[in-house]
Amino acid sequence: LSAVTKLSTNNCFGGQWRRFQFDSSTTGTPMVFSVFVPPVQKAPCLFYLSGLTCTDENFVQKAGAARRAAELGIALVAPDTSPRLPEDRRLPGEDDSYDFGSGAGFYVDATNYPWSQYYNMYSFVTQELPEAVMVACPEVDVQTRSITGHSMGGHGALTIGLKQPAVWRSVSAFSPICNPTKVPWGPRRRDTQPVRQARSVTGSIHTGQKAFEGYLGSVDAGLEHDACELVKKGPRSDAILVSQGADDDFLVGDTNQLQPEAFRSACDGVGQELDLRYEAGYDHSYFFIQSFIDEHLDFHASRLK
Numbered sequence: 001l002s003a004v005t006k007l008s009t010n011n012c013f014g015g016q017w018r019r020f021q022f023d024s025s026t027t028g029t030p031m032v033f034s035v036f037v038p039p040v041q042k043a044p045c046l047f048y049l050s051g052l053t054c055t056d057e058n059f060v061q062k063a064g065a066a067r068r069a070a071e072l073g074i075a076l077v078a079p080d081t082s083p084r085l086p087e088d089r090r091l092p093g094e095d096d097s098y099d100f101g102s103g104a105g106f107y108v109d110a111t112n113y114p115w116s117q118y119y120n121m122y123s124f125v126t127q128e129l130p131e132a133v134m135v136a137c138p139e140v141d142v143q144t145r146s147i148t149g150h151s152m153g154g155h156g157a158l159t160i161g162l163k164q165p166a167v168w169r170s171v172s173a174f175s176p177i178c179n180p181t182k183v184p185w186g187p188r189r190r191d192t193q194p195v196r197q198a199r200s201v202t203g204s205i206h207t208g209q210k211a212f213e214g215y216l217g218s219v220d221a222g223l224e225h226d227a228c229e230l231v232k233k234g235p236r237s238d239a240i241l242v243s244q245g246a247d248d249d250f251l252v253g254d255t256n257q258l259q260p261e262a263f264r265s266a267c268d269g270v271g272q273e274l275d276l277r278y279e280a281g282y283d284h285s286y287f288f289i290q291s292f293i294d295e296h297l298d299f300h301a302s303r304l305k
């Protein structure tokens with residue numbers, strides 16, 4: 001692991017938010033991440049994976065997680081959502097859409113060239129990031145860890161937690177993309193809709209490469225990264241908590257991009273305990289996350305201690 005450089009420090013509720021950067025051998029680029037270190041020694045930690053368009057800073061600045069994390073003595077680890085290539089190495093189309101390329105790594109290891117050179121966010125989160133946190137913050141007990149995330153990051157949390165049940169003590173998610181092989185954020189569906197156009201929540205039109213076809217070469221390859229498929233392989237030992245805003249545009253719009261009920265059915269089918277909480281009146285934003293982050297911190301705290 002290369003040297004980890006501290007970029008900033010901010011005291012917060014008796015603990016400290018710290019932001020770091022290092023040269024990642026997994027992505028071949030510099031990567032930034034933030035850690036909240038509570039005012040205790042050897043704090044267990046909760047990884048938070050952000051959604052499309054985010055960096056680590058969306059969670060740090062908008063979720064309001066530090067107060068409860070400080071009270072509970074839990075560290076928070078927030079990575080970026082994709083590699084950020086320098087201008088002279090930028091990939092074609094990398095910055096063209098909000099749901100593919102930069103800010104949209106989907107927490108998979110790309111197998112499709114040219115993305116396979118850099119877009120290895122699964123390995124980054126599961127292997128290199130824990131090592132970097134260990135080096136950067138010796139006060140944090142990285143071996144004792146749980147995982148959560150939002151939207152694309154909720155997909156990341158569910159799939160990583162289901163793939164590595166022995167590593168992550170507990171798993172939760174906010175408005176996760178539960179069944180990505182069945183919704184436009186996953187497949188491009190080029191063969192059935194040659195010029196696919198989907199309307200985003202802000203009314204803009206987005207087209208083109210979508211995550212699994214783009215990064216993995218096919219929708220079928222994405223089944224390995226689909227929470228509904230993964231849970232069918234067998235339940236985790238512990239309950240999974242999912243919070244979902246009932247008025248989320250990605251849930252109630254033209255296309256249900258999130259599919260929480262498909263996840264409920266998949267969990268029911270194998271006896272996976274799922275606490276799926278619909279929250280009336282809440283949308284997809286960080287106003288929703290900051291309203292329910294304490295419930296998730298409490299859920300994880302009881303399993304991390």
Ligand SMILES: N[C@@H](CCC(=O)N[C@@H](CSC=O)C(=O)NCC(=O)O)C(=O)O
Pocket residue numbers: 050051052053054058062098150151152153200201202203204284285286
């Ligand atoms: N700009 C897009 C919408 C992008 C968006 O809603 N991003 C969410 C995550 S969505 C799933 O991964 C987010 O967390 N945004 C950051 C924030 O601070 O709110 C569009 O065109 O609609």
